[in-house]
């Protein structure tokens with residue numbers, strides 16, 4: 511069959527990616543997307559984003575989709591751009607949308623055309639280090655204007671060096687390498703912090719030994735990796751015609767798709783936020799405060815978190831949940847299913863002294879996902895395959911089959927669900943009333959196809 515001049519690929523099979531038992535490794539690195547972006551793979555290692563894919567896993571998925579060379583791959587939840595860099599390595603074009611401004615900046619930086627002389631960046635980083643070393647003693651007694659979280663996270667001598675590099679970058683010393691220097695510095699922070707800053711949340715009240723004692727040496731190491739990864743990029747002959755773009759935006763909104771200017775995607779590999787109360791904005795608080803992108807918790811919430819799909823109770827609002835429930839009505843049976851879950855969750859909430867508002871998250875989450883699916887359908891060519899990795903969840907023991915609900919919503923906005931593969935099982939405990947019990951949760955791969 512020919513679809514828009516292209517032969518329709520055979521339905522790829524993902525069943526063999528299912529983990530046989532909890533001890534057997536997943537294909538690719540064996541990491542799937544379980545532990546965030548890799549700290550060793552080129553480009554992934556620029557910054558370890560905890561929500562990120564492992565790039566070799568994405569390559570494996572893209573390979574299974576058998577897209578013709580130079581296909582346009584879409585990712586409405588682009589994160590740190592792992593689908594983008596994988597698509598580039600495989601000779602494809604890419605368009606991704608990411609709501610977190612800093613994470614979108616990182617994704618977009620990774621996808622810039624290869625610089626003519628990437629080793630210049632290393633020379634620039636060395637100059638920054640030499641100058642920062644000279645300036646840092648002046649700064650050490652002068653760190654009072656740094657945010658409390660930042661002052662509590664580092665030894666003063668370490669912080670003075672970090673701030674000295676930041677000041678040099680801000681004053682333009684890194685010239686065209688400013689963003690590369692910025693990300694080398696931001697990814698150094700967790701390496702040299704003297705308190706617990708493990709993902710997802712920073713805890714400045716718990717001390718730990720810094721993983722690396724010399725912030726300037728670590729910054730240089732990170733700059734070296736970036737320079738190496740850029741040097742490894744070969745400017746392919748067809749590269750100038752390839753779109754490689756990650757934008758800061760909200761994929762529920764049509765305007766975020768407008769830069770595509772009518773080009774239709776040939777496939778999609780993505781992973782939406784899970785309904786698991788993981789707060790992507792809070793998780794990057796250390797970096798946001800250090801770079802002074804935000805000055806307060808309220809600013810972090812209004813500038814970053816409020817633009818993301820509601821997947822945490824902290825984002826939930828009564829009015830938004832009600833509006834979402836109304837909006838979902840047109841989806842018929844699946845809306846009834848979501849409304850039923852909402853009721854159960856409300857019952858659980860009110861039965862607790864300080865119950866969490868999962869009942870307000872769920873309708874909002876699925877209404878937003880339906881918007882993203884609608885926009886994705888409008889921007890994919892007929893027959894295009896879509897792979898989404900997504901887990902189910904069970905707040906207060908109420909099982910929410912997120913992948914099945916997403917498939918049902920997708921079926922009503924122009925997709926056919928082809929596979930729903932359990933990649934791995936992850937037992938999880940939730941307290942229901944006063945008894946604790948285990949709900950068997952799983953991470954799934956959804957294969958859908960644009961009709």
Ligand SMILES: C[S@@+](CC[C@H](N)C(=O)[O-])C[C@H]1O[C@@H](n2cnc3c(N)ncnc32)[C@H](O)[C@@H]1O
Pocket residue numbers: 559561562563586587588589590591592593607608609610613759760761762780781782783784790817818819
């Ligand atoms: C599971 S992560 C995907 C990470 C990505 N696969 C990677 O490798 O880095 C989901 C991402 O969706 C982003 N996000 C949340 N709401 C969004 C929205 N409305 N539009 C675009 N991105 C959004 C989050 O900030 C997060 O980075």
